Amino acid sequence: MMLARCLRSKAPHGLLRAAGLSSSLQKVTRATTTDAHSLAITDNLIDTTRGFDVGLLVSVLRQENASDICVIRVSPELRYTDHMIIASGSSPRHLGAMAEFVLKAFKFLRKDEERHVRLEGRDCDDWKCIDFGSMVLHLMLSDTRDTYELEKLWTLRSHDEQLQRIPQHTLPSDFILDMNTHSPQTSSST
Template sequence: MASTTDMAMSDALLAAILKTLDEEKAEDIVQIDLHGKTSMADYMVICSGRSTRQVAAIAEKLAQHVKHEFNRTPRIEGKDIGDWVLIDTGDVIVHVFRPEVREFYQLEKMWQVGGDPAAVQN
């Protein structure tokens, strides 16, 4: 079980990520609480960028912010292509998609509780 300090750090990281995504004009930002569902992370965030260039730019800015503010170097996959970029910050995993790619993979549906759309938070 995670300590209160770990949870507070995870929540602070999530808040900073959501703020950065908003500032970088990411669209359709969804956060998913993974507590009790998996041990890979505490939260997952899924969002969209309008183009491959914007997807890559959002990922780059987010990685820089996390490194600067939290002294963590996130792992990034897919930035060179820009269709789907995964940013693993440790406690929060962020997926940035082009809208067409996001629609195809529908990651949000994988993490919904019992198929209830209300389980995913916008």
């Protein structure tokens, strides 16, 4: 069974508690220096032993002004990921900045046993994707999000009217040859 929780950007912080955050929200702050952006994470704001989880990712996205954040728990039978997070950005530049900041926060909190992650869609203006293993983050522009409707795809699969209208196609019986009945011809010398 899949469970989805969509959080509007102005939703009360109490909704984040369901995602694993305590009542005191932990924040990752961005400090701008004259030559580069760097993470300024203070010990009293974030617990570095906690690691990078869904609650922290949602908190970072909210801080980066992501809108319409949706967290979907993916069924374990699919063996793809545990959670899919979908969020919207206001412009291609905003999407890129959010993706880069999320990557920096992950790298700061990453444990040695966790795998490295990559940003997919670096050259794409309307959709960025980061696969963390246990979480997959999709950052999209609103128009792109409306076009692909990933929330419906992952939450309403069995109830999707369009999927029910598609006729079930079966393969013809001769599509896959039976290896036992069709053996290669051997030439015999007489």
